[in-house]
């Protein structure tokens with residue numbers, strides 16, 4: 001039984017479907033990676049999975065940052081700095097895994113859970129409360 005996956009419902013939902021859906025996809029990818037590590041999946045697949053998470057996360061952040069720039073959002077730099085912090089952590093984990101083949105699921109989950117819990121409930125909640133998503137009615 002795996003008890004180290006990220007629990008979506010309670011911790012990350014903002015109640016805005018398009019935003020929750022984007023975050024849910026990232027959380028699912030991370031949980032898939034955790035299961036692969038725990039099950040002893042081969043190293044190439046785990047590296048590929050980490051790469052997929054980094055790309056999907058970067059793409060999600062780039063979209064949010066575009067929304068912030070387009071709307072002249074007042075806390076753009078603070079929000080982007082927090083995105084960059086997580087991307088740096090993910091890159092460090094990838095590098096460490098590439099060099100040492102080491103990735104501790106409990107540590108991965110702890111880092112990501114702390115980051116997602118804090119970031120979504122503070123930065124993303126504020127952004128999406130103040131700025132309407134392109135193509136969506138106000139939440």
Ligand SMILES: [Fe+2]
Pocket residue numbers: 023060064124
């Ligand atoms: Fe987000």
Ligand SMILES: [Fe+2]
Pocket residue numbers: 061064079083119123124
């Ligand atoms: Fe964000």
